[in-house]
Amino acid sequence: MNEAISTPRFSTLGASRIADMLQLLQDSMPIQRRVVRAGDAVYQVGQSFGCLYVVNSGFFKMVNLSGEGREQVVSLHFKGDWMGLDGISNGKYGCDAIAMDTGEIWAIRYDALIQAAVRTPALLTAMHGAMSRELRRDHDSMMSLCTxxxxxxxxxxxxxxxxxxxxxxxxxxxxxxxxxxxxxxxxxxxxxxxxxxxxxxxxxxxxxxxxxxxxxxxxxxxxxxxxxxxxxxxxxxxxxxxxx
Amino acid sequence: MNEAISTPRFSTLGASRIADMLQLLQDSMPIQRRVVRAGDAVYQVGQSFGCLYVVNSGFFKMVNLSGEGREQVVSLHFKGDWMGLDGISNGKYGCDAIAMDTGEIWAIRYDALIQAAVRTPALLTAMHGAMSRELRRDHDSMMSLCTxxxxxxxxxxxxxxxxxxxxxxxxxxxxxxxxxxxxxxxxxxxxxxxxxxxxxxxxxxxxxxxxxxxxxxxxxxxxxxxxxxxxxxxxxxxxxxxxx
DNA sequence: CGAAAGATTGAGATATTTCAACTGCGGTGG
DNA sequence: CCACCGCAGTTGAAATATCTCAATCTTTCG
The missing domain is CATH 1.10.10.10 (Winged helix-like DNA-binding domain superfamily/Winged helix DNA-binding domain)
Known part of the structure; x- marks a missing residue:
């Protein structure tokens, strides 16, 4: 509410948060850029986990597929969002990440991120923030679905x-x-x-x-x-x- | 399947993973123990974020409440699970964490965890694993709800x-x-x-x-x-x- | 023991799905 | 250029899963 006073129509506050995060990544980590087109898979379920992905542009969906072919879109990802976080725990990605438009994603090695975080703690803050927001968003989705x-x-x-x-x-x-x-x-x-x-x-x-x-x-x-x-x-x- | 060979009925593999994690926390971090009874709130939505909580015993639910009183149980937490992760991003907890039985939880300061992780990287691995599993579990819930x-x-x-x-x-x-x-x-x-x-x-x-x-x-x-x-x-x- | 809370079950009401017909649009090829 | 096809979307009507309301039963606990 408060930020709306300074900028009647758009909130640029969040935009700078995201821009700053992308800048931070660029400055403090080796990043591999990749351009994708609609329909491309950034990674697929079961694939060996190694990288986290940050959306620089474009628009992505995460698709979970169950044993017998049930297919479920579980989340959507926009600029600044992280993808692949659910792969950390067991070394495999848990979903397919599919581009829904042309866009650019940044791949960063998880182990490199952890190492770089020793010198640049803000990297950890950024990643934890992304995870935390995703958990919160999931909970909102569940509430919406249930109520x-x-x-x-x-x-x-x-x-x-x-x-x-x-x-x-x-x-x-x-x-x-x-x-x-x-x-x-x-x-x-x-x-x-x-x-x-x-x-x-x-x-x-x-x-x-x-x-x-x-x-x-x-x-x-x-x-x-x-x-x-x-x-x-x-x-x-x-x-x-x-x-x- | 494979672990079932060594232990016909129970899988002790996961149990040791959880026990090891709790041991690690005890050994490398200052921990504040707290005993709770059924109905107690570990923390409440909107409360200022400072600690993560790890379940040592008992059983907990996370309740999300929306603007106009809709109340939603969004997750369940057992021994070894972490709670409060969704509070990292904006300095406030996103849910109520409610004990459903008597139990003991361990409170660890988030900032202390980050600091300790420099000397003991396994702490970070533990926390990231917990987050990652929670994301995965959320996605399973959504799939279940939707399909x-x-x-x-x-x-x-x-x-x-x-x-x-x-x-x-x-x-x-x-x-x-x-x-x-x-x-x-x-x-x-x-x-x-x-x-x-x-x-x-x-x-x-x-x-x-x-x-x-x-x-x-x-x-x-x-x-x-x-x-x-x-x-x-x-x-x-x-x-x-x-x-x- | 009695009250309150939890659980079960039935029957009618209702939201959503299913099945089906129809429209509009963009591309492709004759 | 136009006819035709396939895909996305809309809308209607019947089918169905789930909810709501209500009665009954069980268990717990003061």
Whole structure:
């Protein structure tokens, strides 16, 4: 809230946090850059763990697949996010990391990071912060999955996306979802039809608007309306009348 | 599988990993012990972050509460598990940590841990391993929430619990669930009635048995039957006929 | 013992899925 | 250039899993 006073529309505070972190990595660690295109795997489940990856640009999903072919998108990663942290414990990556757009990732050797951290403790702080945020984000996802109806989960997803953009200093009132309805549905634990209906409903009550460019570009008149919508849908009867 | 050869019923491999970790902490760090009773809060959401906590004995839940009173159990913690990791990033704990039984936890200062890690790198390995396993566990939970029907989620919960016991060298063929149906349901994203029905169904098809002591003591004739049940329920029509 | 909390079970209500039809769009090739 | 195909998305209607509400039973504990 407070940072919004200094910058009416965008919060550049988070953006500098991320930029500083990337700068720190560049300055104090050997980094291997890699450009990826949509669909490329940064690493795959079961592959031997050695590197952590930091997103420099682009947009990634982590896909967990279970024994009998069930496939689940468990997290999304934007600029500044770390990937591969779940591989530390047993020497193998736990998920597939898939690029959803062209982008650049930085690979850093985990053992090198630990060594460099002796001289540059901020590296450890950065990595721990990333892990900690990911845990927190996971918990938010679980809460959303467990306590919210489908409509509200979709609204929460849009708010999450807008927050992620905001933290990176990007505009949050209008953006392009770079996922299909099926991918969104998978991430949110519902079918693609339910996602579609939820978005239609959000548009009907004017919490979001579709731009002329297509049904993947979304305009959010005011972000608070999303939060209100989530609250109204999660408390049973109260807001039911308001939204037809 | 392989370790089962040396110890027919229990895996002591995981148990020693945990014992070694606790020993390491004791030997190389100042530790503050604290005994807790069922219902006690180790820390609460919003409280200023300073310590990480390691479970020495007992059993704990992490409860996330959202803006308007929605309350969600996001994880469970047994002996050797770390708690409070999600507080690192922003200086405040993200959840309530609640004891579900009498137990002892060890508090270690995060800053002290980082300092001690310079001399004893294994400390860092231990902490990173704990974080990494927690991320992995979260992803498994999400997959379960998103892809499995209620019955299978309950079966998955029992398998998870048995695995946790197994890793600590405890018997896994029979144990006491120390959670109410309501707590289990909250954790699994379903109502207490659905949990009850799922357990009844599991008992009906003889995947589990209730002991004479009450409906909270559960006997699992063979753990593989749980896995089979989950698989059968997650692939639509195939196993539907077998289970009435 | 009696009250309160936990658990089970049934029956109707409801949210979401499933199945299916239809639209719009972009690319490809005749 | 246009016809056609495949993919993404939307929407409707029936099917179904889960929730809600309610009654009953069991266990625990003061």
């Amino acid at each position: 919210l109806p489908a409509d509200a989960r979709v609204a929460g997803f849009l708010r999450y996306w807008a927050d992620a953009l905001d933290q990176r200093g990007l505009r949050t009132d209008q953006f392009t979802l770079r996922m299909t309805r099926a991918e969104i549905g998978n991430y949110l634990g519902m079918t693609l039809e339910t996602v579609s209906r939820a978005l239609s409903k959000l548009a009907r009550v004017d919490v979001i608007r579709f731009t002329e460019k297509g049904r993947r570009d979304i305009h959010i008149p005011q972000i608070e309306a999303l939060t209100d919508f989530i609250r109204d849908m999660s408390s049973p009867a109260v807001g039911a009348a308001a939204f037809h | 499995l029907p209620a019955d299978a989620r309950v079966a998955g919960f029992l398998r998870y619990w048995a695995d946790a016991l197994d890793q600590r060298g405890l018997r896994t063929d029979q144990f006491t669930l120390r959670m109410t149906r309501a707590e289990i349901g909250n954790y699994l994203g379903m109502t207490l009635e659905t949990v009850s029905r799922a357990l009844s169904k599991l008992a009906r098809v003889d995947v589990i048995r209730f002991t004479e002591k009450g409906r909270r003591d559960i006997h699992i004739p063979q753990i593989e039957a749980l896995t089979d049940f989950i698989r059968d329920m997650s692939s639509p029509a195939v196993g539907a006929a077998a289970f009435h």
